[in-house]
Amino acid sequence: MNTERPLLAVNDLTYLHAPGKGFESVSFDLWPGEVLGIVGESGSGKSTLLQVLSTQLTPQQGDIDYDGRALFALSESERRRLLRTEWGLVHQHPLDGLRPQVSAGGNIGERLMAVGQRHYGEIRQQAKSWLQDVEIPAARIDDLPVTFSGGMQQRLQIARNLVTQPRLVFMDEPTGGLDVSVQARLLDLLRTLVRELRLAVIIVTHDLGVARLLAHRLLVMQQGKVVESGLTDRVLDDPHHPYTQLLVSSVLN
Numbered sequence: 218m219n220t221e222r223p224l225l226a227v228n229d230l231t232y233l234h235a236p237g238k239g240f241e242s243v244s245f246d247l248w249p250g251e252v253l254g255i256v257g258e259s260g261s262g263k264s265t266l267l268q269v270l271s272t273q274l275t276p277q278q279g280d281i282d283y284d285g286r287a288l289f290a291l292s293e294s295e296r297r298r299l300l301r302t303e304w305g306l307v308h309q310h311p312l313d314g315l316r317p318q319v320s321a322g323g324n325i326g327e328r329l330m331a332v333g334q335r336h337y338g339e340i341r342q343q344a345k346s347w348l349q350d351v352e353i354p355a356a357r358i359d360d361l362p363v364t365f366s367g368g369m370q371q372r373l374q375i376a377r378n379l380v381t382q383p384r385l386v387f388m389d390e391p392t393g394g395l396d397v398s399v400q401a402r403l404l405d406l407l408r409t410l411v412r413e414l415r416l417a418v419i420i421v422t423h424d425l426g427v428a429r430l431l432a433h434r435l436l437v438m439q440q441g442k443v444v445e446s447g448l449t450d451r452v453l454d455d456p457h458h459p460y461t462q463l464l465v466s467s468v469l470n
């Protein structure tokens with residue numbers, strides 16, 4: 218792990234859609250290779266925070282440094298470039314993160330072209346290899362994502378995002394909406410990829426089991442505020458804040 222400076226430094230960030238709807242005064246650092254889980258009940262502001270971190274929304278207050286650069290001082294085209302290259306964004310609903318009119322191989326290859334690869338044969342070979350890595354038969358390379366099951370679509374979205382070996386990946390409930398056995402396999406796969414590629418990840422989930430498996434550190438949000446943060450095992454095994462205690466005990470009961 219690089220300890221020179223955080224990959225992402227988030228300082229006093231606020232975004233409110235309306236009073237009480239969003240999040241306020243959020244600060245944290247994310248280090249290279251670190252997985253940060255953002256947990257909390259529905260409506261606590263997790264997705265809004267992820268949207269601001271990934272520059273889909275502009276904060277009303279506060280700033281973010283990415284790799285030492287002020288994120289919101291970059292031009293919009295530079296930020297869009299980051300999203301196509303150094304960053305990944307995995308949506309809860311896979312079709313939101315895939316191009317439905319483009320084949321599975323094209324969905325993966327497009328990202329490789331965005332980082333400058335031009336050789337068709339090599340791109341197709343890498344796409345095939347990634348399909349196999351995410352347990353999709355390579356023979357499905359020319360099929361459209363809509364012909365895939367929900368679990369396969371989600372694995373394709375993950376392959377599309379990780380093929381460029383991004384430095385930072387945002388995930389919003391990546392296993393939500395999948396049935397339990399599909400979810401377990403996907404989690405296993407994500408854990409392996411995150412470790413092998415040494416990805417920095419910010420993952421939003423309301424599922425503490427997902428957080429326990431994937432995240433090194435947690436932020437617990439309640440009504441738009443971070444009420445507790447710390448190493449995952451400490452937060453889940455010895456929660457300090459009454460809200461975290463409630464969250465943990467509601468899973469156990």
Ligand SMILES: Nc1ncnc2c1ncn2[C@@H]1O[C@H](COP(=O)(O)OP(=O)(O)OP(=O)(O)O)[C@@H](O)[C@H]1O
Nearest residue numbers: 234235238239258259260261262263264265266423
């Ligand atoms: N585009 C929007 N316009 C107005 N209010 C919004 C908008 N998006 C979210 N909100 C409101 O902001 C609050 C925080 O929503 P957000 O989606 O960030 O929470 P969340 O913790 O991710 O919840 P969930 O787990 O249900 O997705 C909620 O009260 C929500 O209704």
